[in-house]
Amino acid sequence: MPEFLDLHSRTTKVLRALVETAMRRHGLHQGQDHLLAALWKRDGGTPGEIAAALHVTTPTVVKMATRMSAVGLLTRRRDEHDSRLVRLWLTDAGRALREPVEAERRNLEEKITADLTEDERRLLMTALGKIHKAGGDLL
Amino acid sequence: MPEFLDLHSRTTKVLRALVETAMRRHGLHQGQDHLLAALWKRDGGTPGEIAAALHVTTPTVVKMATRMSAVGLLTRRRDEHDSRLVRLWLTDAGRALREPVEAERRNLEEKITADLTEDERRLLMTALGKIHKAGGDLL
């Protein structure tokens, strides 16, 4: 089994578990913080726009939005000028999560990268960036 | 949004898509190659053993095994000495996938890391390794 692919997949599992438990503290599931982040950046986005921003398909956003609106994090409303569109709007509860969730994520990133030297951190980012780009080109 | 966590999650999405399409060429779904790899290494493993080797829960292996046995990649058989145990055995079809799948994975790894210098590749592994370890400790 190839070295990098293998290590990356194991790391992904660990990180996912970590993010999962961190986000559950705020009543969120894995990925929902990203959807919220998209709305924090630009409230009232359409499922299609958000899906593109998150690099995810539209049905994924639709499903998540349904669950998140069920727990009162956001609301759905059709666009007034184009009835094909739906816009997702944050509720106060959704807005209120911004600070704690962003802090949680920063905190996690720090703990995770604590053992790295500044050089390692920088090189890790450029190397991962290259791989991300190469992968995207192959897609 | 933290730098590394963000880049890592984007990279994961890309890599998953890549692995997915690569494995689909052999009639596999994401993750099933790992299950097969475990059996290639040691045929007749129990769901629990395999789950531990893959860093995944037992139910996940059970479900995958059900689907994979339905398409004839492996068979289930109860252990003769301990009827609580179930052992998964490769079929010829499952064994036959070994070379092509391993080649596919090596090929993908090469293409993905082609842009990296030898130094970058080495540092990437040690840095990712540190993160993997730090994450595991936090779990």
Add this chain to the structure above:
DNA sequence: CCCTAGTCATTTGCCGTCTAACGATTGATG
């Protein structure tokens, strides 16, 4: 002005993954 082609969101169905509940078997203990 109507009809068609394009654009969206949604639904459906599948897969991997997890946690929690359930069921069966083994083994140790009194």
Add this chain to the structure above:
DNA sequence: CATCAATCGTTAGACGGCAAATGACTAGGG
């Protein structure tokens, strides 16, 4: 030797994710 705790696999149900099919609405062309 019978019972009870530990050990396994399986099932049930939830979630993120994807592809394909469906349905509603808009806009452009005749």
